[in-house]
Amino acid sequence: MKTEQKRAEMIKEISGVNPLKCMKCGKCSASCPSYNEMDIKPHQFVSYVINEDIESLAESKSLWKCLSCFACVERCPRDVKPGKLIDAARQIVVRERGRNYLLADEIPELVDPDTPQQLLVSALRRYRR
Amino acid sequence: MKYSYFPGCTLKNKAVDLDHYARVSAEALGFELEEISEWQCCGGVYPLGTDEIATKLASVRALNDAKEHGQDLVTVCSACHHVIKRVNDDMKNVDDIRTRANNYMKLDEPYEGETTVLHYLEVLRDKVGFDELKKKVTNPLKGKKIGAYYGCLLLRPGKLMAFDDPENPTIMEDFIRAIGAEPVIYPYRNECCGGYISLKEEDMSREMCRKIEESAAGFGADMLITACPLCMYNLNKNNGDNLPVCYFTELLAEALGLKEEVDEQ
Numbered sequence: 355m356k357t358e359q360k361r362a363e364m365i366k367e368i369s370g371v372n373p374l375k376c377m378k379c380g381k382c383s384a385s386c387p388s389y390n391e392m393d394i395k396p397h398q399f400v401s402y403v404i405n406e407d408i409e410s411l412a413e414s415k416s417l418w419k420c421l422s423c424f425a426c427v428e429r430c431p432r433d434v435k436p437g438k439l440i441d442a443a444r445q446i447v448v449r450e451r452g453r454n455y456l457l458a459d460e461i462p463e464l465v466d467p468d469t470p471q472q473l474l475v476s477a478l479r480r481y482r483r
Numbered sequence: 484m485k486y487s488y489f490p491g492c493t494l495k496n497k498a499v500d501l502d503h504y505a506r507v508s509a510e511a512l513g514f515e516l517e518e519i520s521e522w523q524c525c526g527g528v529y530p531l532g533t534d535e536i537a538t539k540l541a542s543v544r545a546l547n548d549a550k551e552h553g554q555d556l557v558t559v560c561s562a563c564h565h566v567i568k569r570v571n572d573d574m575k576n577v578d579d580i581r582t583r584a585n586n587y588m589k590l591d592e593p594y595e596g597e598t599t600v601l602h603y604l605e606v607l608r609d610k611v612g613f614d615e616l617k618k619k620v621t622n623p624l625k626g627k628k629i630g631a632y633y634g635c636l637l638l639r640p641g642k643l644m645a646f647d648d649p650e651n652p653t654i655m656e657d658f659i660r661a662i663g664a665e666p667v668i669y670p671y672r673n674e675c676c677g678g679y680i681s682l683k684e685e686d687m688s689r690e691m692c693r694k695i696e697e698s699a700a701g702f703g704a705d706m707l708i709t710a711c712p713l714c715m716y717n718l719n720k721n722n723g724d725n726l727p728v729c730y731f732t733e734l735l736a737e738a739l740g741l742k743e744e745v746d747e748q
Contacts, residue, residue, distance in 0.1 A: 367533070369531070370533045387691055388680075388687065391684070419684065421635075421675050421679075422528055422531070423675035424640050425635070425639065425675070427639065427640050428640055428649055428650075437531070438531050441531040441532065442532060455683070470498060470715075472493040472498075472527050472560070472562055472712050473716065475524055475527035477682045477683070479527060479530065479538065
C-alpha cells in the first residue's frame with residue numbers, strides 16, 4: 355500500500371469518519387468560525403481525505419486554526435463530522451517525531467498571570483504529543 | 484441530596500470563585516457536593532481519536548468513583564463537563580474503548596458508563612427546579628440585563644451533550660430569570676470564544692470575542708455570564724473591560740445573599 359493511501363486509512367480509522375458520506379453542501383465551512391484563517395476549508399478537508407492527498411493536509415495551517423468548537427459536527431446534515439477528520443490529521447502530524455506545534459520552551463512567553471490551567475492543558479493535548 | 488463533585492484543575496487555581504460560589508450556593512439550596520478523592524485533570528479537551536485510551540482514563544476514574552459511591556457526578560466547569568460526559572458516552576456505547584479502558588483499569592467490576600453526569604446548571608434546572616430556586620432568592624438582581632454566554636462545550640455535539648437545544652438554548656436565560664434579572668438574547672451567545680487558540684493565535688480569539696461582546700452589548704446586555712474559565716479569560720482579555728463577565732455561580736450566590744460570606748473567606 356502506498357504511504358498516502360495508508361495515511362488516509364489511518365485518518366479514517368482514528369476519526370471513525372466515512373468521508374464518502376459527504377454531499378458537499380458546505381454547511382461545515384459556512385459554520386466554521388475559523389473559515390477565513392483556513393487554507394484548506396472544512397468541506398475541502400473531506401475531499402482531500404477521499405483523494406488521499408494527506409501530505410497537503412499535514413502541511414495545512416488549518417490543523418492549527420480549528421477550535422474544536424463542534425459547529426461543523428453539529429450542523430452536518432450527513433453526520434460526516436469534519437472536525438473529527440481535522441483532529442485525526444492533527445494527530446497524524448503530532449504523533450510523528452519532532453512535529454509538535456507547541457514546544458514546552460515557548461510556553462513561558464505565551465502565558466500571563468491570568469492564564470487559566472485549562473488553556474494550557476487543552477493546548478498541550480491538541481498541539482503536541 | 485449528595486453528589487460526587489469533580490471540580491477540575493482550573494477551579495482549584497485561577498477559577499476558585501467559580502468553585503466557592505457553587506459550593507456555598509449548593510448548601511443553601513439543599514444539595515451537597517462531595518469532592519471526589521484524588522481526582523485527576525480531565526485534560527481540558529475531549530480526545531477525539533477513536534484510538535485515544537490513556538487520555539480518557541482520568542475521566543473514567545472519576546466516573547467509576549461516583550458509581551462506587553452510588554452518586555451522580557456533578558461538574559461546574561464547561562470543559563470538565565464536556566470531557567467527562569463524552570468519555571462516559573464512550574464507556575457506555577463504544578465497545579472498543581470500553582474494553583480497552585477496562586483492561587487497563589482492572590477494576591473490581593468493569594465500568595460501563597453507569598454514572599449520570601450532570602452540569603451544575605442541570606442540577607438547578609432538573610433537580611432543584613428554577614421555580615424552587617426563585618423562592619429561595621433573597622436578593623433578586625432586579626434591573627440587571629444579563630447576556631448568557633454559552634460558548635461551545637456545554638451545547639455541542641447536541642445529541643451527545645443533551646444539555647439544551649444547541650442552536651437555541653434557554654437554560655441560562657431561565658436561570659437569569661430565576662435570580663430576578665432580565666436575560667438578553669443575542670445571536671452570538673453560542674459562538675466560540677476561540678478556546679485554546681488564544682495561546683498561539685491571539686488575534687483570532689480577539690476577533691471572535693469582539694464579535695460576541697458587540698453582539699451582546701448591541702442587544703442591550705450590561706454584563707455576560709459564563710460557566711467556563713477559558714471563555715472568561717478570553718472574553719476578559721479581549722474586551723477592554725467594556726462588558727463585565729462573571730461566573731454564573733457568583734450571581735447565584737449574590738441572589739441567595741451569600742456573596743459576602745464567600746468574599747470574606
